[in-house]
Amino acid sequence: MSTPYQSVFDALLASVEEDDWARVITEGDMEILNQDLIMILNNATENFLFPRIDIDARDDVQMEFTNTLTFAEIYVLSVLMKYEWVKRCVASWRVIKQQYHDNDFQKSSEANHLDKLMGLQKLAKGESKTVQNNYARKKFNYAEFTGGNVLEEGSYLEVTPLLIDDSVEG
Secondary structure, rough: OOHHHHHHHHHOOOOOOOHHOOOOOOOHHHHHHHHHHHHHHHHHHHHOOOOOOOOOOOOOOOEEEOOOOOHHHHHHHHHHHHHHHEEEEOOOOHOOOOOOOOOOOOOOOHHHHHHHHHHHHHHHHHHHHHHHHHHHHHHOOHHHOOOOOOOOOOOOOOOOOOOOOOOOOH
């Protein structure tokens, strides 16, 4: 059974507000939106450290994962996609450049504005680490990876999941 990309895209779109994505009117606009989301999904799958399902088995033409993803995988991918989207927004000149003059609104300097955006990026990165750590700690029968092999009669191989270290900058 397969999982359509739209399941992951819907989870992402529920957590972000993007003006460019809201302007989808024509079939051509939808194609551009889907290609944009697929590129963000590709980046997100590269950052999903230890998925329990093969998320690389997918078909970009049919826009679906070959395997059935659980809500946990969909959620982790949507958070990772949000992080990739935030990184792109912070790097965008339209976001970095303040769009109003000081006499329109009393606001901080461009440097402070950029600092706040970079703080948002760091927050999104932290959220992506948290959801992956939570995903890694959920109970899972790791013996399925060994074809159900057991160490002794009736006891499955136990594996402690590797947690993402917050102290390492990357």
